[in-house]
Amino acid sequence: MFRYIDAARHGARLVTITIDGVATTVRAGETLAAALLQSGRPDSRTTAVSHQPRGPFCMMGICFDCLVSIDGWPNQQACMIRVREGMRVERQEGCGCIPLGTDALPGGNDEASL
Amino acid sequence: MKRRYDVVVIGAGPAGMAAATTCANAGASLLLLDEQDAPGGQVYRSIEQPGLVDRDVLGPDYYKGEELVQDLRRSQVEYVPSATVWQVSPEREIAFSVNGASQVVSARQVILATGAQERPFPIQGWTLPGVMNVGAAQILLKQSGMVGEGAVFAGTGPLLYLTARQYIRAGATVTAVLDTTPISNYWRALARGFDGLSGWESLRKGLQWKREIRAAGVPIVEGVTGLRVRGDRCVRGIDYCQHGRWLHLSTDHVFLHQGVVPNINLTQSMRCAHEWFPRQLCWRVVTDAWGRTSLPGVAVAGDAADIAGAACAPHRGVIAALGALQQLGRISNQDRDASAAPHRRALAREERFRRFLDQLFQPSESFLVPRGADVLVCRCEEISAGRLREVIAIGCEGPNHLKSYTRCGMGPCQGRMCGLTVTQVLAAELDRPPAAIGYYRLRQPIKPIGLGELAALAQVEAPAPVAFRSKVGAS
């Protein structure tokens, strides 16, 4: 478990983000990776090839293991981003899915193939 | 119209800050770009807003960064944080991304102070959540004031002991330190008389750190020859081998370290000449006494050149800056040489320590070339050492051939986590020296960028791509 030590800087206000739908209070100004770790989640994603769990490894933006989806946008490095009030974080399962929206098919949903 | 600067410095660690301040104070137009959102690089990470109020935890060396940052802030440096540089062209056009939007500037002189990274440490289970680099543990401590309770520190090198000591002073429980420094390294050092005073001094400091760690009740296991991290979905423990026997420790956190190596992706993408540096077992860019690379107008400073540590970095930054200023015609050769002299003397003093440390903490081959077939070498694409050896046996002449046949090195980290291991694996399988193996062919972007932001560089009248603001405000 990661915890804040007694000598940690105090006075930081709190913000609320959602992690996989669960509202979580974290210290303002924290990197998202640190916030995830401190909230008891060592993993941020599963891999695309064999669905193995991964979590922050280098904390400096070069390992690309701390990838999460933020507000629907995939492949964001959690260690390079600070938390923001209302941020919607989802752990990334396999490859990130780019948002395509749910536009209805023009002329109905008849998905006739060739 | 592209903005043009006399000097662009990439990296706001100690070398970059010193280089930028020196150039700006000499009146050169200067742009300092750094990927982090605050200055300090990794060694002085979060120095302006430390995560700790108690200065004894990290020790006095960390706070040496304060002066460098204050000098930077006082100077006329145009400093852009959160700027991910993804290209430097041979004509010195620098493309960087801020908040999901890219721009290109041009420079008469470029100083790369992009620092170092930790050497890959491929062992069984190193990809499990809960395993991190020691540097990552240190960043969490410096920036957030956070520790992982009951951690096991494993590996070799001063940073391993330094961080364990910082953890203890922070009040964290540490389960153990597993030292993989080959015992033979000590014998060899002894045979060389510990390289004189500098060696004895380093040794004394190291022994003091070890005493402090043991006094806190943390066992130090020396001569560890094998490591295996255990766990299913996250770390549960670690096996270690000492004197031929395997033992086990339960833990949620494993912090690994076996030295630091230069981060060469940018210089490789620029096709600067590189060479294999046997003493540090890494690739490094070829530089002259002023940090100049084989590309005109491009110099490297600090640990991006080869590893000399935080104490040397500002001196190397100043020297590279002086070299650039002379090239710009802002100072004469004599002034340049005179100003550089005290910095060169400081570097010479540190060089002896560095040589000693490099040789004492050189990792053993068993931790450079994973023996186990299912140890992952390429974390991004999940390629095992066994798979690599299988394909090498079919006929692979080097890392690029191997990359195309296995996907090893094709992930977003662009070979940072696997490149050195691949060099060593190929060297072992082909029975050639690492220098003859070579490295991945890298091109821009050296960090991933959005397709939309790349497209936006094509034309002004294109429809605005959907830009994701990934670094919205701090608090």
Add this chain to the structure above:
Amino acid sequence: MKRYDIAVVGGGVVGLASAYGLVQQQLKVALLDESDVAFRASRSNFGLVWFQGKGLGNLAYVRLLAQSISKWPAFASQLRDHSGIDPNYRRRGGLNLCVGEIAAQRRRAHIEALHRQQGDEGYRCEFLDRPQLERLFHPLRLSEEVLTASYCEADGHVNPLYLGLALQKSITELGGHYLGGYTVRDVKPVAGGGFELRTDRGTVGCERVVLAAGLGLSELARKVGINAPVRPERGQIIVTQRAQPLFPLPMNGFRQTEEGSVMLGYSKEDVGLDDSTEVPVLARIANNALKAFPQLSALRVVRTWAGLRTQSPDLYPIYAASSECPGAYALACHSGITLTAAHACLVPQWILSGCMPDVMGAFGPERFGV
């Protein structure tokens, strides 16, 4: 000195396919390849196995392509059996998107001319209208400017890197020899028959030599009296991080691999032996991609590639047998992936019978003059 019945010079897909075909004829075959750092168009190409749109004005080329494509499924299956590696050949048809009215008109005219030229031969294209394309790509949105696309059921794609691996493995499994790092510097005919190849790792002897050395071909071919003029043409490609399945079919300039990464291309540049990538060209490729599919802007570019195509003066293949030095052959082309199946089948026929198959006959170097 190592000695072989046949030495194939060049470890790209043309050399690999030739050696693969030859090694199945109970001959002692060696494939001589350069070292790790080499231009290698075979490692930096798009992976399309493509028929549509090619060969206007050259019916012989259309026939060659058609023959290769008809052989591809059996070839891929046999390759899988020999190597245990699946090169992921998928043929469900391919599209050429037309962005804008002018592009649509041009494409229609081009395809019509091709249909007139080929008559009943080869494969035909049909044009899909906007509603059909929308249904095909849903939920990926097409921009308003995508009006139509030509579709050909013969088109497909393959993983060109796994193709290379599968060929190389098969060659060794079937008793052939892969000699890596044996960059050939000189080819000398030996009195009484055969050749000596001087390489960076020593001299290699062979009865017959097949030169498939890509951009290095002209120089080597000259040594055996063959005129094989080739020049480099650069193509740049963008590769993104993996994403969910986005494209139902491969397209001219857009392809999603089995792994999920999206490849976007490409350029055609005359820059000599320069295989670097450049932002202005990459930005244009990215911009063109977004002109068709604006939602792709969320993809992240993880790397870019440049490859140097081996181009003959008229952009068609070169197949030549030396009259001066019987037993020496030269091959070059830029559509090496599409022609892989043809090469694997036809090159052995050609070499062993001493008679060039008809379908290759139009591509001799005499068409370039002296």
